[in-house]
Amino acid sequence: xxxxxxxxxxxxxxxxxxxxxxxxxxxxxxxxxxxxxxxxxxxxxxxxxxxxxxxxxxxxxxxxxxxxxxxxxxxxxxxxxxxxxxxxxxxxxxxxxxxxxxxxxxxxxxxxxxxxxxxxxxxxxxxxxxxxxxxxxxxxxxxxxxxxxxxxxxxxxxxxxxxxxxxxxxxxxxxxxxxxxxxxxxxxxxxxxxxxxxxxxxxxxxxxxxxxxxxxxxxxxxxxxxxxxxxxxxxxxxxxxxxxxxxxxxxxxxxxxxxxxxxxxxxxxxxxxxxxxxxxxxxxxxxxxxxxxxxxxxxxxxxxx
Amino acid sequence: xxxxxxxxxxxxxxxxxxxxxxxxxxxxxxxxxxxxxxxxxxxxxxxxxxxxxxxxxxxxxxxxxxxxxxxxxxxxxxxxxxxxxxxxxxxxxxxxxxxxxxxxxxxxxxxxxxxxxxxxxxxxxxxxxxxxxxxxxxxxxxxxxxxxxxxxxxxxxxxxxxxxxxxxxxxxxxxxxxxxxxxxxxxxxxxxxxxxxxxxxxxxxxxxxxxxxxxxxxxxxxxxxxxxxxxxxxxxxxxxxxxxxxxxxxx
Numbered sequence: 435x436x437x438x439x440x441x442x443x444x445x446x447x448x449x450x451x452x453x454x455x456x457x458x459x460x461x462x463x464x465x466x467x468x469x470x471x472x473x474x475x476x477x478x479x480x481x482x483x484x485x486x487x488x489x490x491x492x493x494x495x496x497x498x499x500x501x502x503x504x505x506x507x508x509x510x511x512x513x514x515x516x517x518x519x520x521x522x523x524x525x526x527x528x529x530x531x532x533x534x535x536x537x538x539x540x541x542x543x544x545x546x547x548x549x550x551x552x553x554x555x556x557x558x559x560x561x562x563x564x565x566x567x568x569x570x571x572x573x574x575x576x577x578x579x580x581x582x583x584x585x586x587x588x589x590x591x592x593x594x595x596x597x598x599x600x601x602x603x604x605x606x607x608x609x610x611x612x613x614x615x616x617x618x619x620x621x622x623x624x625x626x627x628x629x630x631x632x633x634x635x636x637x638x639x640x641x642x643x644x645x646x647x648x649x650x651x652x653x654x655x656x657x658x659x660x661x662x663x664x665x666x667x668x669x670x671x672x673x674x675x676x677x678x679x680x681x682x683x684x685x686x687x688x689x690x691x692x693x694x695x696x697x698x699x700x701x702x703x704x705x706x707x708x709x710x711x712x713x714x715x716x717x718x719x720x721x722x723x724x725x726x727x728x729x730x731x732x733x734x735x736x737x738x739x
Numbered sequence: 740x741x742x743x744x745x746x747x748x749x750x751x752x753x754x755x756x757x758x759x760x761x762x763x764x765x766x767x768x769x770x771x772x773x774x775x776x777x778x779x780x781x782x783x784x785x786x787x788x789x790x791x792x793x794x795x796x797x798x799x800x801x802x803x804x805x806x807x808x809x810x811x812x813x814x815x816x817x818x819x820x821x822x823x824x825x826x827x828x829x830x831x832x833x834x835x836x837x838x839x840x841x842x843x844x845x846x847x848x849x850x851x852x853x854x855x856x857x858x859x860x861x862x863x864x865x866x867x868x869x870x871x872x873x874x875x876x877x878x879x880x881x882x883x884x885x886x887x888x889x890x891x892x893x894x895x896x897x898x899x900x901x902x903x904x905x906x907x908x909x910x911x912x913x914x915x916x917x918x919x920x921x922x923x924x925x926x927x928x929x930x931x932x933x934x935x936x937x938x939x940x941x942x943x944x945x946x947x948x949x950x951x952x953x954x955x956x957x958x959x960x961x962x963x964x965x966x967x968x969x970x971x972x973x974x975x976x977x978x979x980x981x982x983x984x985x986x987x988x989x990x
Contacts, residue, residue, distance in 0.1 A: 610855065617841055617852050624839040626823040627801060627832075629856040629903070733843075 436580040439573070441704040442697070447588045447657070449696025450595035454650040455673035456680070456688035457602065458518075458643025464619045464683040465639050466530070471541040472521060474670015475548035476644045480514040480651025481661045482552060485561055488655075499566065510648045518644025519637055527633065545670075552663040560662045563655055591653045598649060599689055602642075606685060615639060619683075668712075672699075675719050681732020690730055694718075752815060754779045754939050755800070755907055760809035762792075762799045769795040771963040772809065777907065777941050782933050784942045784950040784971070786984055787960035793943040794836040796960070797911045800941075801833055802826045813907070828856050832905035834896040836912055842885025846876055849884050849895055853902030861904060869898040872928050890921035897928070907939045908932070914946045922946065926953050947984035951975045959984075 455477050462470045487509045491502050525544050529536045570585035606612035617625040618635045626632050654669070655661055672695055680691025695715050702714035722730065753776040762770040769792045777783045787793050799806050802823045811819045818826050827833075832853075841849050850869065854862050870877040873894040879887060884895060893913055900908055910929065914922040926949055932938045944950035951957050951971040959967040959980060967974060974980050 610851070613844070613848055613852055614855070616844060620841045620843055621839055623803065624835065624841070625852075626803060627827060627835060627839075628852050628899070629824050629827040630852075631822075631824045 436574050436576045436582050437704070439582045440580075441700050443582070443584055443588060444704075445697035445700030446693065447591050447696070448700055449693035450591050451650045451653050451657075451692075452669070452673045452676045452696050453689045453692025454595060454598065454646045454653075455669060456676040456692045457599075457685065458647050459674050459677040460680070460682055460685060460688040461615075461639050461643050463677070464685075465615060465636055466526075466537075468526070468537045469541065469674070470526075470640075470643075471538070471670070471674075472525075472544035472548055473643065473647060474666035474668075474673065475545050475552075476514060476518055476521075476666070477647040477651045477654070477669055477673075478661070478663065478666030479517055479548065479552065480510050480644070480648030481655040481665065482556060482561075482651075482663075483513045483648070484510040484652040484655050485563055485661060488563060488566075502566075506652060507649070510652055511645045514648035514651070515641040515645045518640040518647075522637055522640040527636075545666075549663055549666065556663060558663065560660045562660050565659055566656055587657055591657060594649065594653070598646065602646070603685065611638070672712075672715065675715060679719050679722055679729055681729030684729070684731045684733070687729055687731035694730075751778075753777055753812075754814060755941065756810075756812040757796070757800065758810045758812065760796070760799055760806040760811060762795055762804055763807050764795075764804070769963050770799065770806070773960075773963075773965060775958055775965065775968075777939060779906075779939055780933070780937050781956065782929065782940045782942060782954045784944055784954035784957045785960055786944055786947040786950055786957060786974075786980075788984075789945065791960045792963040793960055794911055795963075797833060797835065797909050797941075797943055800826075800909065801831065827903070830904065830906040831909065832900035832903045832907070833909040834893075834900040834911065834913060836915075838892045838896040840884040840887070840892045840895055840899075842883065844884055845881055846884060846887070846895055847880045849899050850876075850880075850902050853899030856903050862902075865902050865904065869901055872901075872931070873898055890917050890924075893917060893921070893925060894928075897925070901932070905938070907941065910940060910942045912943055912945060914944060914949065922949060929953060945984075947980065948975070951980075 455473065458473045458476065459470060462468065462473070484506050487506045488502070491505060496502060521544055525540050526537050529540055567587045567590065570583050570588070572581050573584055574582040606615065614625065614630045614635050615638070617628070617630055618632055622632050654665065673692065676691035676695040677688045678691070679694055680687025680689070698715050698718050699711045703711045755777040757773050757775045760770055760773045761768060773796055775783070775785070785793055785796065798804065800811050802818070802821055806819055809819070810817055813829060813831065818829065841852065844852070850866060854865060857865070875891055876894055876898055879891060884892065887895060897910065897913065913925050917925070929940055929942070930953055933940055942950055942954060951974050954971040957969065957971050957974045958965050959974065967977065967980065
């Protein structure tokens with residue numbers, strides 16, 4: 435029981451990170467029907483920016499942790515959002531209205547470019563960051579010595595994710611900006627006829643997705659303590675899987691899918707084998723898609739006209 | 740054409756003026772030099788068969804697609820090359836072909852989208868007016884757009900367009916696919932808006948009989964060109980119009 439609870443906590447933590455990245459995939463897919471394969475790299479860039487900011491702040495002698503975290507959050511989200519915006523502007527917008535595969539190929543190209551760019555400019559070696567946030571609470575401890583721990587870092591990750599997702603859902607469902615995004619998602623031509631600046635709305639979608647990926651990048655950096663130029667690939671593939679599992683295009687689906695993938699991976703590692711955790715995640719995806727082709731919360735392709 | 744020009748001469752500059760507009764889809768020419776004028780306070784209709792280019796003209800006025808040659812002038816300003824969202828911000832609204840309701844948004848959200856360009860202070864007033872015009876929408880306000888009937892969707896499309904407080908309302912085939920009773924309701928609503936608020940309406944229709952009876956003036960479009968124009972009554976009386984568009988159509 436204790437072991438199960440511990441895995442549950444670990445799984446939710448991992449799922450939170452996946453979920454935040456998955457939102458970027460699902461929103462971009464929703465609005466322009468394209469898989470942004472460079473999104474994993476955006477996440478990676480977010481964690482590199484966070485690391486750089488850490489080092490800069492440390493060299494400036496700013497060590498008060500809450501302040502450091504706040505500054506890093508703002509800096510990483512800001513700069514990563516700028517990357518997201520630029521990528522859309524440079525690589526995707528010129529191809530809008532082109533044949534369907536064009537933006538997909540470009541996205542893969544962009545992904546490779548970003549990986550290599552970071553590798554060349556930052557070096558290929560792993561970058562460690564000493565643990566910044568330590569401690570935690572022991573929730574349970576059994577007689578045979580197994581303890582259930584919820585670390586402070588895990589608490590921060592879970593709480594931040596819940597707050598961000600709640601905020602984000604509110605923006606999409608309740609604000610004018612969110613309505614404009616949903617309008618573009620359903621019918622760009624009509625949205626323009628109502629005065630929506632479609633290009634701007636699409637840019638904003640990339641900016642928002644990149645901002646959330648940056649938060650995931652910071653969490654990853656703080657939680658695992660090591661990053662390299664390649665972390666975006668697997669995290670990206672997992673988050674993409676999460677988005678598809680939840681039903682691509684669906685916001686709650688991305689959150690649920692992220693959580694599901696995180697839990698599957700963690701439990702599989704905990705009870706069966708660490709080596710096959712990715713196989714487990716992808717197998718479950720395959721099985722779900724066989725029975726529910728549009729994912730857990732996705733909507734069927736066919737719509738009443 | 741000349742008879743129309745004389746009549747228009749008294750009214751000053753037109754609200755909307757389309758001059759020699761040619762629109763292409765790739766190499767295919769959809770509009771072959773269209774000239775029309777719509778004056779403040781008028782209901783003007785454009786009738787024509789399927790595929791004549793009526794909807795293309797509507798969309799060309801709104802800049803999507805843009806005219807390759809010619810000019811669209813609104814209140815004295817050349818809007819031909821402006822992006823759609825900028826054109827719509829100049830108090831033009833369109834209820835487009837096929838209604839284009841946001842099916843996964845509620846009726847209320849659709850109306851909120853319509854009010855996007857307008858000051859929020861007007862929202863409650865405008866909403867009440869739309870609900871007075873189409874009481875059905877009030878009952879359905881929490882329902883998803885995609886679940887409405889065709890007639891209700893048409894009412895929503897017009898209501899949504901009205902929420903932006905337009906000076907010029909472009910209506911593309913509001914009667915398409917609707918039962919005669921609903922068509923009458925919608926045309927009555929258009930007449931009411933024109934008479935009580937002085938709203939200028941440019942109406943594209945296949946339903947020539949109703950459209951010409953409603954409109955002050957009309958144009959007939961064939962294969963991307965204007966072939967006839969005149970007052971609604973004049974056009975209704977013309978043999979070519981009767982045989983081409985009204986055979987069995989006066990239901």
